[in-house]
Every structure is written in C-alpha cells, then in structure tokens.
Amino acid sequence: xxxxxxxxxxxxxxxxxxxxxxxxxxxxxxxxxxxxxxxxxxxxxxxxxxxxxxxxxxxxxxxxxxxxxxxxxxxxxxxxxxxxxxxxxxxxxxxxxxxxx
Amino acid sequence: xxxxxxxxxxxxxxxxxxxxxxxxxxxxxxxxxxxxxxxxxxxxxxxxxxxxxxxxxxxxxxxxxxxxxxxxxxxxxxxxxxxxxxxxxxxxxxxxxxxxxxxxxxxxxxxxxxxxxxxxxxxxxxxxxxxxxxxxxxxxxxxxxxxxxxxxxxxxxxxxxxxxxxxxxxxxxxxxxxxxxxxxxxxxxxxxxxxxxxxxxxxxxxxxxxxxxxxxxxxxxxxxxxxxxxxxxxxxxxxxxxxxxxxxxxxxxxxxxxxxxxxxxxxxxxxxxxxxxxxxxxxxxxxxxxxxxxxxxxxxxxxxxxxxxxxxxxxxxxxxxxxxxxxxxxxxxxxxxxxxxxxxxxxxxxxxxxxxxxxxxxxx
Numbered sequence: 001x002x003x004x005x006x007x008x009x010x011x012x013x014x015x016x017x018x019x020x021x022x023x024x025x026x027x028x029x030x031x032x033x034x035x036x037x038x039x040x041x042x043x044x045x046x047x048x049x050x051x052x053x054x055x056x057x058x059x060x061x062x063x064x065x066x067x068x069x070x071x072x073x074x075x076x077x078x079x080x081x082x083x084x085x086x087x088x089x090x091x092x093x094x095x096x097x098x099x100x101x
Numbered sequence: 102x103x104x105x106x107x108x109x110x111x112x113x114x115x116x117x118x119x120x121x122x123x124x125x126x127x128x129x130x131x132x133x134x135x136x137x138x139x140x141x142x143x144x145x146x147x148x149x150x151x152x153x154x155x156x157x158x159x160x161x162x163x164x165x166x167x168x169x170x171x172x173x174x175x176x177x178x179x180x181x182x183x184x185x186x187x188x189x190x191x192x193x194x195x196x197x198x199x200x201x202x203x204x205x206x207x208x209x210x211x212x213x214x215x216x217x218x219x220x221x222x223x224x225x226x227x228x229x230x231x232x233x234x235x236x237x238x239x240x241x242x243x244x245x246x247x248x249x250x251x252x253x254x255x256x257x258x259x260x261x262x263x264x265x266x267x268x269x270x271x272x273x274x275x276x277x278x279x280x281x282x283x284x285x286x287x288x289x290x291x292x293x294x295x296x297x298x299x300x301x302x303x304x305x306x307x308x309x310x311x312x313x314x315x316x317x318x319x320x321x322x323x324x325x326x327x328x329x330x331x332x333x334x335x336x337x338x339x340x341x342x343x344x345x346x347x348x349x350x351x352x353x354x355x356x357x358x359x360x361x362x363x364x365x366x367x368x369x370x371x372x373x374x375x376x377x378x379x380x381x382x383x384x385x386x387x388x389x390x391x392x393x394x395x396x397x398x399x400x401x402x403x404x405x406x407x408x409x410x411x412x413x414x415x416x417x418x419x420x421x422x423x424x425x426x427x428x429x430x431x432x433x434x435x436x437x438x439x440x441x442x443x444x445x446x447x448x449x450x451x452x453x454x455x456x457x458x459x460x461x462x463x464x465x
Contacts, residue, residue, distance in 0.1 A: 014436035018423050025420035063117055064226035065391050069359060074376040086383050090288045090319045
C-alpha cells in the first residue's frame, strides 16, 4: 500500500519535547529541519564577548497570530502539477488524484 | 497579601496575551518580569498597556501592578464580568489583537459580552475581523458556544489611521463540551470576502477575479463576496484585502488572507491570499495553525472526559502555550502521530478536560 519507503525513520516524541525538555519552542521547531546548527562556545576565548544579540534584536518579533506571508514560497503554486497535487483533498477530486475533466 | 506559593512566574514579553488569559481563567496570579529589559525603549508597549486596561474593564476585582520601568507586571485576576463595554484600540495593533484573547474569556463571563472595539480592523499581524467572524467564531461552536455569538463589522478601518468599529456579542456558558474532531473530511466549498475602502471599488472585483482564476479548477461551490463600505463607514485610510476560507465536509475550516501593500496590485494581493489558502489546505488537519491555541484551550476547559483533535505540528506559540497551560492548569496533552495520516505530519492531540465550570455566571 505505501509506495514511499520510510520517509522519516525518526518519529519525534512531541509530548516529551514539549513537557520534559529545556529547549525553547524555536529550538524544537528548528531542530526539526537541521540538527547541527549549534555553535561551539569553546572557540570564543577573548576577554570581551560580543553579547549575543538574539534577545535584543529579534525583540520585536511581535506577539502575532498570522505568520507573515512569504511570496517566494507561495510561488510554488504557479506550477500546474503542484496545483493538481491537492486535488484529492476536494470532494470533486478522485481519491487517486488522476481524474481530469 | 502576597501568596508566593501560588504565584506563577514568567519572563519576557512574548506570549503575553495567552498568559494573561490563562491567569484569569485559572484564577491564579502571575508575575511577568524582564519585559524588554535591554530594549532602547524598555517595558510594555502601548498596545500591551491597552490590553491590560481592557482586561481590567472586562473583569471585576482584578489587580494589575506594573513596575515603574514597565519591565515587570503582576496580575491578580478577579472574575470575568462581561456586559457592555467600549474600548478604543491603539493604532499600533488591529482590533484582532484584542479580540483574540477576549474571545477566549467571553464564554466564561458573568454576563454576556457586548463589546465595542474601535481601531484598525484588518492588518498584517493579527486575524482580521472578517476571519474572526467567519472562522474563529465557528470554532467556538465546536464547543457548544453558539446562540447569540456574533461579530458585527460596523465600520472598516485600514492602517494607519483606522477608524473602524466592530461589535462582539458572546453568550455565556456553564461548561464547554468535549471535542472529538479527528476526521478532516474533504473541501466542499470556498468562501471569500473582498473589501476595498477609500480606493476604487473595482479593486474588490479585480481581487475576486484573480482569486477565481486559481480556485475555479477545484470545486464549483465558490462564492467570493465584495463587501462594500461607503463614506463614514469606510474608515480613515485607504486599503483593501481579501479573506478566504475553505470548509470541509466535516466542518474543518482553513483560512488565509492578504492585505494591500504599497505598490502591489490587487491581483497580486489576491494571488497571495489564494495561494496561502492552498498551502493551508495542503497542510490538512481539522484545525489550522492560527486556531490551535483557541481549540486546545477549550479542550483543556472541557468536561471531564478525553477530548481529541487532529492538527498539524504545533507552532512556536502553541508549544509555549501548552507549557503555560501545564503550569497554570496542570493539564498535559498527549501528542502522537495521527494514524492513517500517510505521509503528512499530522498529530493527534488529546487531553483529559478539567471540567471547568463557569462560576461567574449569574443565575438569571
């Protein structure tokens, strides 16, 4: 039945990630994509440290409900195949997704 | 007077709205510190102060203390009183910013809310009044909150000058019902609202036409409505927007919208909204990302039974919301991959309702 072989071997344990890890919500979601983006603090041995500006500059990440629209990402819908790929989610679409009128 | 044992501590200005809501609903005092301490302009913003003010007006006996610098606040919640209420929203945020938390509180008030909000009705950050009316309020109906639930858009107000006015009417309930929403169904109809104020009324029609050029391929049941507001009712600034929603056979609703930007043609605004809707449809699930927290909150407050809902992966806001729910209500959700979801990343969220009873409700 499933034609695609195991697309993601590692299932994420969301309950554990949310309730019993110290990761911030951003870290949980970003580790979803890339695993090894963490910088080693060991190489910084200068007397003066540049203060990590993550909390001050991104500060105006507003408490907002709508994610900003990303026109570049939305351009994928110019593609006819892409448009047809969700046809099976409509009542008019066949379950296999190859129906055409 | 201080009860340090029951005081719950948070840090930072993020997630302010849902923390205030959870505090008021649970009746537990919270303290939030480190509100933009390193910012050039530290402390609470004008719209956050305004939100605190409206929460103070909508409740009785609430004590809010803000430190001199504005970087810390203490909230000792009172009871949700409701009733008639008018509030001028600052022009830094749309009325959606204020309505979203109030919608979470309103069903549990002493008296039904009759709330009038003035300000910006549609912007890029929060749900527009159109989406709140057509998408958010139907989500409350899933929990048995329906009779007399209404949002009237009296006047529209585009940024920057606003001038809009909406009236929100919400019935009160004793308890919300348990949700069991696991079947997303298939899309059976698409609805949309286009509005254009203080610009050529043709803009609405141009947006509708552009949107139809994409959507017509899917289903015949598409109705995109051009909502006309004239004169005084069209606010103080020019602007236009298209709000779309797709409804499934099981009443799952997906929504998207795009608003006018300088130098962007109405057709392009419409295409943004339309493609964004297709993205939402593609994600599937029974509840879209913007309504995750509302639905999860109502599940927590549901009767003492297991509520279940199928949704996509949690957003950043949802993850923090779940953690804050855990600190204030002690409720833990079980989140497991939804069976029979195929290749998608859909998850099944379930929790045991707290059996929250609206004790504020006045008995006739």
